[in-house]
Amino acid sequence: MTEQTASAAQSDSRDRVKIFDTTMRDGEQSPGASMTLEEKLQIAQLLDEMGVDIIEAGFPIASIGDFEAVTEIAKTVENAVVCGLSRSGKADIDRAFEALQHAKKKRIHTFIATSDLHMEFKLQMTRDQVLEQIAASVAHARSMVDDVQWSPEDATRSDHAFLVTAVQTAIENGASTINIPDTVGYTVPNESADIIRMLKARVPGIDAVTLSTHCHNDLGMAVANSLAAVAAGARQIECTINGLGERAGNTALEEVVMAMRVRNDVMPFHTGIDATRIMQASRLVSTVTGFPVQYNKAIVGKNAFAHEAGIHQDGMLKHAGTYEIMRPEDVGLTQSTLAMGKHSGRHAFKAKLEDLGIDLGQNALQDAFVRFKALADRKKEVYDDDIVALVDEATATASAERIKLKFLRVICGTEAPQSADIILEIDGKELSYTAQGDGPVDAAFNAVNALVPHEATLELYQVHAVTEGTDAQATVSVRMREAGKIVTAQSSDTDTVVASCRAYVHALNKLLVRRQKTKPAVAV
Ligand code: KIV
Ligand code: ZN
Numbered sequence: 001m002t003e004q005t006a007s008a009a010q011s012d013s014r015d016r017v018k019i020f021d022t023t024m025r026d027g028e029q030s031p032g033a034s035m036t037l038e039e040k041l042q043i044a045q046l047l048d049e050m051g052v053d054i055i056e057a058g059f060p061i062a063s064i065g066d067f068e069a070v071t072e073i074a075k076t077v078e079n080a081v082v083c084g085l086s087r088s089g090k091a092d093i094d095r096a097f098e099a100l101q102h103a104k105k106k107r108i109h110t111f112i113a114t115s116d117l118h119m120e121f122k123l124q125m126t127r128d129q130v131l132e133q134i135a136a137s138v139a140h141a142r143s144m145v146d147d148v149q150w151s152p153e154d155a156t157r158s159d160h161a162f163l164v165t166a167v168q169t170a171i172e173n174g175a176s177t178i179n180i181p182d183t184v185g186y187t188v189p190n191e192s193a194d195i196i197r198m199l200k201a202r203v204p205g206i207d208a209v210t211l212s213t214h215c216h217n218d219l220g221m222a223v224a225n226s227l228a229a230v231a232a233g234a235r236q237i238e239c240t241i242n243g244l245g246e247r248a249g250n251t252a253l254e255e256v257v258m259a260m261r262v263r264n265d266v267m268p269f270h271t272g273i274d275a276t277r278i279m280q281a282s283r284l285v286s287t288v289t290g291f292p293v294q295y296n297k298a299i300v301g302k303n304a305f306a307h308e309a310g311i312h313q314d315g316m317l318k319h320a321g322t323y324e325i326m327r328p329e330d331v332g333l334t335q336s337t338l339a340m341g342k343h344s345g346r347h348a349f350k351a352k353l354e355d356l357g358i359d360l361g362q363n364a365l366q367d368a369f370v371r372f373k374a375l376a377d378r379k380k381e382v383y384d385d386d387i388v389a390l391v392d393e394a395t396a397t398a399s400a401e402r403i404k405l406k407f408l409r410v411i412c413g414t415e416a417p418q419s420a421d422i423i424l425e426i427d428g429k430e431l432s433y434t435a436q437g438d439g440p441v442d443a444a445f446n447a448v449n450a451l452v453p454h455e456a457t458l459e460l461y462q463v464h465a466v467t468e469g470t471d472a473q474a475t476v477s478v479r480m481r482e483a484g485k486i487v488t489a490q491s492s493d494t495d496t497v498v499a500s501c502r503a504y505v506h507a508l509n510k511l512l513v514r515r516q517k518t519k520p521a522v523a524v
Pocket of ligand 1: 111153216
């Protein structure tokens with residue numbers, strides 16, 4: 001290696017920011033955002049393919065579901081480090097290790113709170129006790145894996161002198177990444193940078209570890225705070241797809257990645273992320289959680305690349321750079337154009353999916369194609385967004401479901417009562433029922449409830465049109481809660497009642513899976 005290339009490589013690694021995705025851990029802590037094992041495996045595969053450095057797959061001691069998810073993700077991820085979260089107790093750390101044992105590259109992430117408020121009221125521990133716990137937990141994790149990350153929870157509200165001692169203790173006991181969480185989304189950009197600089201100046205041995213930033217968005221500053229921390233020397237950003245996460249969410253992966261790319265002149269850092277997979281990841285997480293992406297959300301919102309004002313459209317036609325700081329295709333977005341009609345064949349459909357950056361397995365592809373043909377028969381114009389919605393539907397039903405909707409007919413209109421005739425296939429056996437309700441959706445749900453009795457409550461019922469026009473598909477999201485377990489499901493169809501009923505049935509199927517797993521409570 002010449003001196004020049006050696007120094008280029010050195011500057012390259014100095015400016016490289018690792019992306020630590022916590023969509024399946026902190027993201028899943030968002031109320032209602034629970035994901036099944038199959039869904040988590042799909043997300044993990046996509047994150048791995050798009051170049052995420054570390055995937056925090058869950059909190060293994062929190063539930064059997066989390067343990068299984070971390071275990072299975074650890075077995076399948078090819079390139080990324082797979083990480084499991086644990087509190088500072090030995091049982092937590094052992095459980096994290098057990099779940100991670102098959103990972104090619106594994107990391108244990110252990111944490112304890114360091115702010116006076118948390119130590120006094122939540123932990124009821126003195127500073128000395130917390131320091132002892134840090135030493136013991138990090139040393140124990142390090143006795144099992146080489147890659148240990150430690151986080152002082154509520155770091156941004158912690159006393160600086162104590163934070164320095166706590167971080168030093170973690171490093172002395174073997175932590176190789178120190179993550180600084182803004183647990184309650186309280187910090188501001190200059191303070192976020194100051195904490196990183198302060199630690200770099202005061203903690204012996206800090207240069208040998210990676211400093212990381214983990215920001216919550218309660219004041220809408222998570223992305224700005226993360227980027228400020230990087231400017232001050234952090235080299236890992238913890239983030240989630242679509243900014244999913246506790247309360248107002250976490251730093252959005254797509255925003256920090258694109259900010260560092262588009263404004264590389266003022267933020268000369270780079271990541272290993274293939275940005276063209278961003279839209280695909282955003283759609284997948286939105287579908288799986290049932291959390292719609294707000295229309296004006298940076299990078300992945302429906303309107304992020306839409307130009308409505310005449311003066312903007314005129315400028316765009318003359319030179320896209322007039323109003324566009326990045327190209328839609330940079331983040332994997334193709335224009336929503338007229339896609340295909342009922343004469344389009346399987347090859348054209350497959351090519352369209354490739355254009356949209358969608359890669360389906362053979363079975364899901366066949367299922368999506370059948371749905372496409374049925375849709376093209378009913379709907380004059382099939383747009384890209386329609387295709388994305390029907391692929392989401394095919395993905396949602398890819399796993400074997402015990403309850404299937406076979407038939408639905410409703411009677412509705414100005415004259416009550418509205419009613420629904422329904423046939424469900426339950427564990428291979430067809431059962432029918434007719435129910436009345438306050439409107440066709442209520443009637444259909446009542447019929448399902450009669451055939452599948454349950455204690456779950458409907459927490460969310462939401463409908464949105466995929467495209468324009470009265471023949472547009474409706475995407476229906478349903479969220480249900482049963483004995484503390486929350487599931488979310490979606491379905492799309494040109495018939496809103498059919499989409500509603502399918503979404504409801506998908507949710508019940510997910511609850512059936514969840515019922516088989518007990519969930520020990522964990523307080524964090
Ligand atoms: O916000 C937080 O403090 C966390 C820690 C567990 C890292 O999520
Ligand atoms: Zn967090």
